[in-house]
Amino acid sequence: MKALVAKFFAQLGVWGWTVLVLIPFFFIMLFATKDTSDIYGKPLALIFKPNWGNFSGAWNAGPDEGTIGVWFINTGLLVTTALIVSLVVAVPAAYFTIFLSLKQNRAVMITVLSGTVVPTILLVIPYFKAYNQFGLLNKPIVTGVAYGVLAIPTTFLLMNRFFLDFPREVLEAGLLDGLSNSKIFRKLVLPLSVGQIVSVGILTLIWAWGDSQIAIVLLQSQSAQPISVGMLSFAADFTTNLGATFAGLSMAAIPPVILYIILSKYVTKGIALGGITK
Amino acid sequence: MSVKNESPSKEVSTSITQGRTLFSPKKKARIGLNAINVRSARITLIPVFVLLFVFLALPMINSIQLSVSRWGGLGPLEPVGFDNYKFLFSDAQxxxxxxxxxxxxxxxxxxxxxxxTLLAAAVSANVRGHKAMKIIWFFPGIAxxxxxxxxxxxxxxxxxxxVNVILGKLGLGNAYAWLASSDTALYPVIFVGVWSAVGFAFLVILGAVEQIPVSLREAAxxxxxxxxxxxxxxxxxxxxxxxxxIFTLQIIWTFNGFTVVWAMTNGGPSDSTSILPILAYKEAFRYGRFGTAAAMxxxxxxxLMIVGTIGIRLSRSEQQ
Structure with missing residues (x-):
């Protein structure tokens, strides 16, 4: 009996949490297609005349037409740069570090680990100062470099841990086949590490897509902003046109969620592997 | 270098990443595999350390330097000693x-x-629908x-x-203006902070719960x-x-958390939700007082360094 009661409450709890998690996504999508007067008048109604004009309203919001599209392009540039920088720099280093002595590998790990705990607030003002000095403000790609470098520690640690467990037989077989060391890395190790690289890459992608603390400082002009920063001004401008605001929110929020659903296997694996270093 | 690798001592290899061994004693790494790769390791580590130095170490030094200066965003720094700190410790805000x-x-x-923890316990007890929930619960961390x-x-x-509409339908009233009042604005912000962070903590904790041997629970x-x-x-x-x-890391992340608070309240009303990162941001980029902002x-x-050190100490001593 007692066990049944416990089971009931456990079930109730998990369903309750699931509903709470889904509420924003449900309403963002619902309101994105609702007329503003309906959002105020009958917000919970599920049967209503859809207003697809919200999406064009959102698209044409901001100072120029298609500003939101520019924000997406900026986010794309920023995230792509961050991914390239973090993976190209950290993955080979994480691999070759396993050949150092254990003591040296450990020393490298600890040094890199200390990079994960530096508070962003300590970095943004000097970044602004330096970027300003070199005339690099309002350039999404150059801002993406900063995001990429800040993602290096996590990328390095997760990949290093993965490579430490990599079966040595594979490497030795490659050597016996006469492959050079760099060929072993490129032809044998990399193809077998795709899953792990995707896991780690997604962590970087989610973070760089959503963060605004660095971008709000380095990308201040509206035409250079990524979606995470652009939306802030957009939502403030649109208190009278809620429908368009929600259409904009859905455009910003739904793509990463869909990407996650497709790749969820990798994401959960990446976190289980030690995403707590992020 | 390679000689060392060929005879890994047990204690070193277990100390590296909680029991993961670098080389199993049976399969000794070949000299050929190591000698050249050690050089590659040094070469590939150079950009890692250079970039981390430029983007992490230098800015930190720069922040400290700024914190003892006056700077309005342009021109040279004007040294003012500890004035910024003195101001901070006397400032009510x-x-x-x-x-x-x-x-x-x-x-x-x-x-x-x-x-x-509760969610992880429920899922590990195989409540109905747990596979889908594992995926859904991380949505807030993704968006x-x-x-x-x-x-x-x-x-x-x-x-x-x-929220008010739903409360109204439940007969609990629908006129709560939490975000408009300095006394209550922080609570919705806490709620959203929790809402968006649980999924990640859940996955990590579930990973730990699932590592507990089944035999232990069966014995119980x-x-x-x-x-x-x-x-x-x-x-x-x-x-x-x-x-x-997780508790320690969450404190550090929330302490640093700028986006959620900024997007919800801009730190207001009347600075009642201006947590330190927001106060520093405003100080620098709204009022142009970069020196005080750097001191903050x-x-x-x-x-955070103190919190982190204590947290790591505590979790280490728990492990032993």
Whole structure:
């Protein structure tokens, strides 16, 4: 009996949490297609005349037409740069570090680990100062470099841990086949590490897509902003046109969620592997 | 170098990443595999350390330098000694912000760990639908914080906001204007902070729960332990180190968390939700007082270093 009661409450709890998690996504999508007067008048109604004009309203919001599209392009540039920088720099280093002595590998790990705990607030003002000095403000790609470098520690640690467990037989077989060391890395190790690289890459992608603390400082002009920063001004401008605001929110929020659903296997694996270093 | 690698001592290899061994003693690495790769390691590590130095170490030094200067955003720094710090320690807003930042970070971290642990316990007991829930519960961690924060702040509006509409339908009243009052604005922000962070903590804690050997729980069942006792006597003590780690990290992340608060309240009304990162941002980029802002950042950094060190110490001692 007692066990049944416990089971009931456990079930109730998990369903309750699931509903709470889904509420924003449900309403963002619902309101994105609702007329503003309906959002105020009958917000919970599920049967209503859809207003697809919200999406064009959102698209044409901001100072120029298609500003939101520019924000997406900026986010794309920023995230792509961050991914390239973090993976190209950290993955080979994480691999070759396993050949150092254990003591040296450990020393490298600890040094890199200390990079994960530096508070962003300590970095943004000097970044602004330096970027300003070199005339690099309002350039999404150059801002993406900063995001990429800040993602290096996590990328390095997760990949290093993965490579430490990599079966040595594979490497030795490659050597016996006469492959050079760099060929072993490129032809044998990399193809077998795709899953792990995707896991780690997604962590970087989610973070760089959503963060605004660095971008709000380095990308201040509206035409250079990524979606995470652009939306802030957009939502403030649109208190009278809620429908368009929600259409904009859905455009910003739904793509990463869909990407996650497709790749969820990798994401959960990446976190289980030690995403707590992020 | 390679000689060392060929005879890995047991104790070193286990100390590296919690029991993962670098080389198993049976399969000794070949000299050919190592000698050249050690050089590659040094070469590939150069860009890692150069970039980390330029983007992490230099800015930190620069922040400290700024914190003892006056700088309006242009021109050279003007050294002012510890004036910025003296100002901070006498400033009422700074004291208030420090207090709410600590309150905000600790309450979010505590609630996140508590909820995530309960959810992990439920899922590991195979409640119905747990496979889908594992995926769904991480949605809040995926969606851009700006987007969800804007949604939630609109939903806390009186009468028209979704939260108030639902409360109204339940007969609990629909005119709560939490975000408009300095006394209550922090609570919706805490709620959203928790809401968006639980999924991640849940996945990590679930990973720890699933590593507990089934035999331990079976033994407890044989001894007549009920579900709650299994949880409090077996699961909880075994995952305590990871809970401590997550709690510490969550404090640091929430302490640093800029986006959720900024998107929900801009720090207002009248700076009642201006946690330190927001206060520093405003100080620098609204009022152009970069020196005081840098001093705030340095104080925050020192505080977080202390929290981090204590947290790591505690979770280490739990592990032993």
């Amino acid at each position: 700074m004291r208030y912000s420090s207090r709410i930042t600590i309150f905000y970070a600790f309450s979010v971290a505590f609630l996140v760990v508590a909820i995530a 851009p914080p700006t987007a969800v924060a804007i949604f939630w702040s609109s939903s806390f509006q009186p009468e028209s906001g979704v 069942v044989v001894d007549g332990a009920n579900v709650r006792q299994q949880f409090t006597k077996i699961t909880l003590p075994l995952i305590r180190p990871i809970l401590m780690t 950042a340095v104080v925050t950094g020192i505080f």
